[in-house]
Amino acid sequence: MEEYKCEILIIGSGPAGLSAGVYCGRSNRDTIILDGKEPSSLAKTKEIQNWLGEQDISGPELLTKFQAHAQSYDKVRIIEGDVISLMIGMGMNMISTRTANITCDIVIIATGTGKRKEIIKGESNLIGFGVSYCALCDGPLYRDKTVYLYGNDKEVLEDALALHQMGCKTHVITNLAINELPEVVEQVKGKGIEIIEKMEIIEAISDSDGIIEKIICKPVNNDEIVEYELDCLFILSHIPSNSIFKKAGVELDEFGNIKVNIHQETNVKGVYAAGDVTGGLFQVIFAAAEGARAGINACKFIRQQKKD
Helix, strand or coil: CEEEEEEEEEECCCHHHHHHHHHHHHCCCCEEEEECCCCCHHHHCCCECCECCECCECHHHHHHHHHHHHCCCCCEEEEECCCCEEECCCCCEEEECCCEEEEEEEEEECCCCCCCCCCCECCHHHECCCEECCHHHHHHHHCCCEEEEECCCHHHHHHHHHHHHHCCEEEEECCCCHHHCCCCHHHHHHCCCEEECCEEEEEEEECCCCCEEEEEEEECCCCCCEEEECCEEEECCCCCCCHHHHHCCCCECCCCCECCCCCCECCCCCEEECHHHHCCCCCHHHHHHHHHHHHHHHHHHHHHHHCC
16 A cells, blocks of 8 residues: 655545645645546536637646646645545544555545436436536537426526526426426426426437437336437436545535535535535536635645644
8 A cells, every 4th residue: 555645635636626736736735636536527528618718628628737737836746546435634634545545634625526327328428429417518509409408406497597598499307297396497487498297318319420319208107208309418417425525524415515614614624625526506617716715725724733
């Protein structure tokens, strides 16, 4: 087993983690960024049009720039590994992967939404090719095109209104009956947005170019098969898995996201969280901003503790 010691350990190497790394590097703090096996969602994003200063850039290209920036600081290291155990909140934090033990003063959790369990057959192969988990991110790419949203809560209805405003031909598929949906459903219906109730999507089908072409559905109460042609499917049903942090004492909200205050502090002293792992708007710019805030406040905390 490798043994590492650092001032700040950042768990996660997406926009939030790398942004935190930049600010820790600028403060000349000995920092390790832990790069897990599951790629950042940014690495799976085909096209980004809302990163300030880059009108059109791919997710992998932007992520490469983030990595190079973070690694430009002498005291920032990126090592590979997934957390399998952690002891936090007792002064010196101890984190283990399968190949390394790491002790640190501060932990910043920036693991994103984690690995998403596929709920529709064919979904994973079409991410970035007509399957998306973020209507606000990708909606503008589908103006004047046919999009379907799949989900059962207020978020899917609010995103339907947003897509309609963007000029998308918007439809909603839900497992629930219309009268079981939140009150905002009346506003959605008032915009002329079709809501297909009591329906389950079972498969996403691609065309010969590997782009989504149609979805296969069935009513929740019978086995009749229904098909819908579309240009994009937005799936809004992800519940993050932060059980390893919960077991370590980190408080989660009702949706399974890590709870933080305005300084990105968790309820555990010396432990911060940033980015998609905290919920909210799943946007690269928000993740980077939260990472910056976590990095700045983590460095401030160390400075106060060490009086240096």
